[in-house]
Amino acid sequence: MSETSTGSKKQEFQATERIEAPQGGPGRGPMGGGMVGQKAMDFGPSAKRLVALMRPDRGKAVAVVLLGVVSVLLMSIAPRILGHATDLVFNGFIGSKFPAGTPDSALPAAVQGMDVVPGEGVDFDAVARVLLIVLALYAAASLLAWLQGFILNTVVQNTIRQMRSDVEDKINRLPLNYFDRSPRGELLSRVTNDIDNVSQTLQQTMSQLLTSVMTVLAVLAMMVWISPLLALVALVTVPLSLIVTAQIMKRSQGQFVAQWRRTGRLNAQIEEAYSGHALVKVFGRQAEVERTFAEENDELFKVSFGAQFVSGLIMPSMMFIGNLNYVLVAVVGGLRVANGSLSLGEVQAFIQYSRQFTQPLTTVASMTNLLQSGVASAERVFELLDADEELEDAPALATPAVRRGEVAFEHVSFRYDEDRPLITDLSLVARPGETVAIVGPTGAGKTTLVNLVMRFYDVDAGRITLDGVDVAGMPRSTLRGQIGMVLQDTWLFEGTIRDNIAYGRPDATEEEILEAARATFVDRFVHSLPDGYDTVIDEEGSNLSAGERQLVTIARAFLTDPALLILDEATSSVDTRTELLLQHAMAALRTDRTSFVIAHRLSTIRDADLILVMEDGAIVEQGTHESLLVADGAYARLYNAQFRAPADEAAVGA
Template structure:
């Protein structure tokens, strides 16, 4: 939506986490179980239907073995001349078997529907929680990470989590039920053969433990590298014109291949271990078949077991090894689940902006007097940018903030909007510390027009009324006329209904600036913040916009980060900043007469204007 992007070469701190192991596997799974507890009723039904379906499947081989025994005995009777095969009895047995399998399939289908509904609800709720969390996060979180890394948690991690939950939860239930049920049925048939099968279990469990231990770091690295790759692709795509302008295609491709190579290596290794699980478990299963066949043949010769029971037992051996293999695969899948869930919960548990709970100050009666009292601030506690900043701005005054690059002008605005809280001192509006307001209420007082324009993928009308959703058509067009945007809007295909595309590149930079100014005019705020609002328009349009902005600023407190002479000369108060402090303040004539820092700045930057 936003057309404000990081530079195409930046990846931000925290993007590269390759090879990192899960910090707390058990803790993450506990959090996940606690999170899905709200769906315990449908999950109970999933368990019941899954268990019932599995039990009906387990009984099947025994009944089929009875049919085999009946056929075998009938053939023996026919050979000895004492009778033949009782086809009616065999048919009744097979019909009963078919009925069991139909009921089992029905139960399996129902539990699959319920589980799909549950997993979709979980992912829906997670996305909703993350979306709400984003609006409670401090600005410093997003300024220290790439967009792709944050987006990866909403898309890749939650998708992976939902898919693995849908498959693994049902698989765990059915596999566990099948192992217990099959073990009981095997014991009923023959204890010695059951012991032989169980002797292969330690080998299976040892293989599963080794593979899971080896694969977990690679699954974690795979998710982390995927997030980094998404961030890089998103940044390069949004800044492709800058990449081409500086002939950085080869450098970008090299960076991409490096990250893509790390993703390939972690994905290859994780999938290798995951793929190795099945053939190894099949080998152990085949070993069990051989031992059962040898012992079973010996017991048939001794007439201690029926042929049909041997057939049933061999089917049960297959049914016994299969869920063990499936549990091993679920183990791998759960590692992916844990890696994704850990990243999601890390985001959900990030520090939020503190909000006032009691004695909230209402904003309706505020007039717009602003005071900075001995403000001290640094983005890092050990690197202070603003040392000791104090100023009083009266209601309706127009304040121009000037100073060289890095002087702290934009930082001052971020503190005023409470994107960051001061480390010491206070900022007050009409005598009330801004920390006594609810952030959302306080920000309704402000209107912002920034140098970096922000429009989203919607119609021009919707973009203008972004700050006042109940605005009428007359109010929208009136704001557009006041910002000198109406003429260019009506000449566009669709006029006010024309949709701004995702990158906002179907209108010019100057036109985007006009739309953001119209948006601020329509919002009709008490305090205005303008950051070089006319830098992207031509001189004639700038003059018109300046007239509109002068009318808008009339009677309102205005903070203008100014680089243009006309804005500075008309200001009631000029704050001259350098290295985070106000070094001078006054109006244009007073500061020039002092012959100090402002006069030097003016003579070097504005004299030619």
């Protein structure tokens, strides 16, 4: 593995900056994975923030509310009118039992308060007219509800699209140290699983929640209109419903947060085991990987089961309370009909309203688990969106008119961790056209040095200049546009070989791409592939050898025509003959360019204009290959360890 962030820095981040999740320990896999856990936000603020994301579609949101109001009003009026049809049928049936012309005084006391006409039966024409009106109301309400759902779906999908866009933009603004301490699987889980869960939650709950709230208000108004006493009876169970729901939600919300954090942890373990599948096989760690997966899977099962079970108690609890409400309304309503205070149709309508009143509460309760799960996922997305970003570029300073590639470190100090200095008061100058080789033991700070030039990290003290301009005052895009970098760890994108070479310069012509390929000997192996430069490779580059992938990345850097070239063990994956050819090609490329070459194989940097020997973040020696050998210091020890020891062993063997 390359020293992308140096070995000591990696250890520090893993040891000090990973925040353990509250359940079950660190969650490390056999390959060192962990997860970043942060304190979950409260349900209320997170839900409000989620709803606030819909603000750009406020016009459509208003239309959704208006359509919902009209739909609910129509649905609420229909039972009252339907109760009139019941009265027509009942009064007609009772009237048919008495002879025509019977005086009201001769009718039973319970009948005298009704609109009964002795001798007349049921007026089916009137009943039909009432039923048609009710049918029209229900049809109109359903049409408006469908239109409301259609518009709301548009709002939700626009919101999720914007959330994904915000996350993508955020990832591009995050500093490198965020990715150093965040397992890839955990980050991918937030970007994919959690956002998908938020989408499903909004899709399934927003319309029903909005309709339910408006239904409760409209139905309550109708119940009070029919009978304030029965309305009071129906409201008796509401506080009980709220108390039960609040208590269950309080217990289940934390479990939903744990569920999605455990999901991210499991994804991180799976991702690292899959990415390192060959390594797992080589070291025979399959059993340990399977055991770790089983442990994480069991923990996810436990928290998921707990979250779903506890939140699932809301629905049966609300149904029980709703049935109590129904019994109370039926008993009191029957007594009111018996004493003539209410008609049968009014009681029937009221019972319908009581069902419509408790049904939205039950619906809301049944969606609580979905809502809590969605808000828990939203919290995790918001944690990513709220992470500290890379410092903004300062106002751009004047860029040099002529690119020379002179790099100067002036009393530079840097540390990854506050308690462990890495580079202290380092000064050096790389002249235009010089090749500066950086050598030293692992963790000495070699890659850190070039990372500071690239502004992957900013210095703590001092400054770094490129052609006399402080890099801290240059926009990162401008700075990095003048630098070509080739790392030991190759990374190719899914696409053709041509696309991968042109990644650094999308506007490059075909001839320029071919010229870069020939200069870096990519052209030698491309013609042996079935589709040549149009050969499609995946992001792992599995259909190319390690050396061929390295050549493609070098060609990519050649094509950018940089003022400053950084090679971090760039030839470590190629054979000796190809390495020799590449050295000649890079020697031509380095003409009139400053080059930083990080190397462990000292044979590759003998011709460097300046060799820097680093130990513990400091330059302990500098000079040419010959002068450093004569000095018989740290460089000589490194050189002798590579070349003389094998020679001595060969002599002893002979």
